């Protein structure tokens with residue numbers, strides 16, 4: 001039986017059914033990392049400003065540090081553990097590697113999730129639009145030169 005202060009939510013996680021029992025205001029990032037053992041989405045700012053925790057909900061990017069568990073019921077969540085293995089993210093991973101787009105790698109999962117989201121859009125944004133869309137992805141190491149080169153590789157006309 002679920003204690004009164006807890007809720008039970010059923011959702012899809014990386015294509016598989018998932019169920020968690022937790023406080024309704026618990027954040028998805030902590031559910032993923034602490035309850036479900038998925039540590040790809042990274043904790044950083046905790047206030048939705050850096051994109052280190054980015055996942056997809058129903059195919060759209062969301063910051064998992066802001067998303068409350070009570071909003072998960074019936075949703076589909078995809079994380080870097082799944083998306084990072086797929087063909088759809090392969091060009092993004094290759095471009096980041098070729099361009100030296102990441103250094104320590106902490107921002108990498110969020111970057112791959114956002115870039116893959118942009119790359120699969122139809123019509124695909126151009127490099128300038130893609131760069132603008134990356135304004136919420138912060139990197140503490142690289143100075144963004146490599147990231148910009150990766151964007152140019154991916155979104156060149």
Ligand code: FES
Pocket residue numbers: 042043044045046047048049050051052053054063064065066
């Ligand atoms: S940790 Fe979620 S946006 Fe920074």
Ligand code: FES
Pocket residue numbers: 101102103104105106107108138139140141142
């Ligand atoms: S490569 Fe270190 S935070 Fe981006």
